[in-house]
Amino acid sequence: MNQDPDRRSTIAKTGRSVLALLPIKRLRHPPPVVGVLRLAGIIGQIGPLRRGLSLANLAGAIERAFKLTNLKAVALAVNSPGGSAVQSALIAERIRVLAEEKDVPVFAFAEDVAASGGYWLATAADEIYANENSLIGSIGVVSGGFGFPALLRRLGIERRLHTAGEQKAILDPFLAEKPDDVEKLGQIQADIHGSFKDHVRRRRGTRLKAADDELFSGAFWTGRRAQEMGLIDGIGDLRGIMRQRFGDDVKLRPVVAARPWWRRRAGRGADAAEDWTAGLLAAVEERLWWGRFGL
Numbered sequence: 034m035n036q037d038p039d040r041r042s043t044i045a046k047t048g049r050s051v052l053a054l055l056p057i058k059r060l061r062h063p064p065p066v067v068g069v070l071r072l073a074g075i076i077g078q079i080g081p082l083r084r085g086l087s088l089a090n091l092a093g094a095i096e097r098a099f100k101l102t103n104l105k106a107v108a109l110a111v112n113s114p115g116g117s118a119v120q121s122a123l124i125a126e127r128i129r130v131l132a133e134e135k136d137v138p139v140f141a142f143a144e145d146v147a148a149s150g151g152y153w154l155a156t157a158a159d160e161i162y163a164n165e166n167s168l169i170g171s172i173g174v175v176s177g178g179f180g181f182p183a184l185l186r187r188l189g190i191e192r193r194l195h196t197a198g199e200q201k202a203i204l205d206p207f208l209a210e211k212p213d214d215v216e217k218l219g220q221i222q223a224d225i226h227g228s229f230k231d232h233v234r235r236r237r238g239t240r241l242k243a244a245d246d247e248l249f250s251g252a253f254w255t256g257r258r259a260q261e262m263g264l265i266d267g268i269g270d271l272r273g274i275m276r277q278r279f280g281d282d283v284k285l286r287p288v289v290a291a292r293p294w295w296r297r298r299a300g301r302g303a304d305a306a307e308d309w310t311a312g313l314l315a316a317v318e319e320r321l322w323w324g325r326f327g328l
């Protein structure tokens with residue numbers, strides 16, 4: 034049955050009006066997406082209730098960041114005073130592997146501080162940016178602790194320690210420090226420092242502008258000075274730089290690590306007091322890490 038010409042015209046106009054309302058252009062040309070990974074805090078295990086950054090905690094988030102639809106880049110928001118060299122290396126390596134597999138550029142943005150292991154994480158990026166007042170560097174290795182032998186003697190406490198292996202009790206805090214133990218620790222630190230320096234040289238290459246004895250002294254600098262030394266590529270913030278690179282319509286997609294079950298149960302049950310004490314000690318340790326940078 035033939036339709037009335039006026040009716041057909043009305044239907045056609047209505048159809049065009051509906052199509053005009055659909056985001057056809059947006060569907061054909063979706064906005065660029067940047068996955069944002071936040072790497073904030075101490076690196077490594079710092080207590081049962083205060084989780085530091087580790088590959089085990091971040092692996093899922095890192096994978097998801099590189100699987101986003103219409104992905105143009107991954108941005109690392111780094112705010113860390115450092116921590117475990119091993120976890121720093123593992124996290125950075127996982128980011129690099131995926132960046133090369135997916136052929137996706139990575140940008141790092143330092144906030145308050147990207148120092149020691151925090152700078153190691155930043156060097157997983159192809160380009161590093163910071164605020165002019167950010168603290169950057171601290172390319173070195175530190176080991177800290179306490180010694181209590183004099184206190185034990187004063188309290189009349191006898192330390193009883195039995196080992197198989199002459200170096201099994203190296204640097205025991207309840208025994209007097211031995212020169213051989215300190216030398217051994219120095220050798221280990223030198224090995225880790227060498228790995229750190231090799232990593233920075235490999236990632237930054239000819240962009241490094243300062244002498245090795247300054248770059249790798251363990252010192253840290255503000256963002257402006259770090260740029261002059263070639264430790265970072267420029268001054269800027271995540272949103273601003275990403276809009277410059279990918280346009281004003283770029284979509285920043287935060288990707289966060291899943292919250293583990295044991296954090297949800299913290300502070301409940303018979304172990305609450307023990308958990309609270311462990312958390313307090315971890316908080317003190319974390320405060321000491323940030324305190325090194327006046328934060």
